[in-house]
Amino acid sequence: MDKIAFIFSGQGAQYGGMGRELYACSAAAKAVFDCANAIRPGTSKQCFEGTAEELSQTVNTQPCVYCVDLSAAEALKEAGIKPDMLAGFSLGELAALAFSGAVPIDAGFQMVCRRAGFMQAASLETQAAMLAVLKLEEDTVISLCNGIEQVYPVNLNSPGQVVVAGEVGALEEFKARVREKGGKVLPLKVSGGFHSPFMAAAADQFLSELSAYVITPPSVPLFSNVTARPYEDDFNSLLSQQIKSPVQWQRTVENMITAGAGTFIEVGPGKVLSGFVSRISDEVRVFNVEDEASLKNTISEVNKHA
DSSP: OOOOEEOOTTTTTOTTTTHHHHHOOOOOHHHHHHHHHHSSHHHHHHHHOOHHHHHHHHHHHHHHHHHHHHHHHHHHHHTTOSSSEEOOOOOOHHHHHHHHSOOOOOHHHHHHHHHHHHHHHHHHHHHEEEEESSSOOHHHHHHHHHTTTTTTEEEETTEEEEEEEEEEEHHHHHHHHHHTOOOOOESOOOOSOEEEEEEHHHHHHHHHHHTOOOOOOOOEEETTTTTTBBOOOOHHHHHHHHHHHHHHHHHHHHHHTTTEEEEEEEEEESHHHHHHHHOOOOSSSEESSSSSSHHHHHHEEEHHOO
């Protein structure tokens, strides 16, 4: 039987109302939000009622997406569906870490809140933004970045999509070069130049912060954004490096497929990762869980092939 992979949504997938139905229909999901509210009062209210502007602020986005990701995964586990491997996109990797049992849910949430604070502070130090580049090969996008100072390839997502981070002025020149090559650019709903050298200070601060936590081996293989391979005993190093390093998403998914994953379930807001997986391989099944309907559908479809 194909192995099941849970993939945890990242920053940028947030929207107002996310998680509300999971909270109402799953005791396990509710427990995640209740835990977060005890540490950071009002977190569930932000998820359920927050405006787009409020949810776009990194200090709000990351704690909220963490909760929705983890609540979706816990709701699946409550229904008897358990993964054979895990991966999370950027912030999602922290939710995957907690779901794996490597850290308790409350410690993971505290870790995320600190990470968000460091990253937001770093984003205020430079005028940087992120763009998705479509219709161009990865090597072409990387070459374009190498030709312009302060523009970096940061998310290697899928065939035909690479995300770059750059200083706002430099990105104007980059966009012009992309169009000359026949590509297309789309701005992302994030507040900084993440996964790039702009985040070096945040990465250093987070590495220091991680010394306060005990991280134990995960219950199932957890793939790292930095290496595209399962963590071994290098959690602190890779979790901090992740903040300033490219997300190797396409390679991660390819390695998970090689490891036997035939069913991918995106847990958390939206279907961004589901789209990436479908473009990477047409030989795997892809589902998502973000509300009651998608939870029920995924449980039904997975159980048909159990």
